[in-house]
Amino acid sequence: MLHLPRETEQLARLMAVRSGRKPEDVIRVALEREAQALGVVPVQSPLPVGMEKVNAITRRAANRPLLDPRSASEILDEAWSDASRRLHPHGCRDVALTPLTGRQSF
Template sequence: MLQVPQETERLARLVADRTGRSAEDVVRIAIEREAITFGVLDKPKHRMTAEEMLAFGDRIEAMPVLDPRSPQEIMDDLNAV
């Protein structure tokens, strides 16, 4: 077990009170961020939420059409190669 200075514990508890997390979680999260920053730990994979997926679809739909052919014409041309 690590022994931490009182000031470190005080800061962890202040952040914990503000965020609603435990002091232990605050310290773990801070260490994980440092570990990711310095390449000790890989950045966790982020799974998209349903809202993020829908927003992504909206952004794609808003893009201009670059090929005026129908999807079937495009597939026919690809299959002809």
């Protein structure tokens, strides 16, 4: 059993009142966070996702109708042609984005 200093116990009680938990739970959660930060215990995912759920989401997405009948290359060509027509932030019209790098060329 640990004997906590009065200030530590008082802080735990204040946090417990504010959070609606027991002081022991407040201390445990704080210790768990510190242990994870220091690498003493592994960080656990707050919401474990099973493969069944991932597969269900994938099936649902794959079964949705295709909203754009164009091919992927047609969509990309249009996107890049729009990007090359964008104005320079200062309003210059002689600036174009190069399709491969996205960098501005003058």
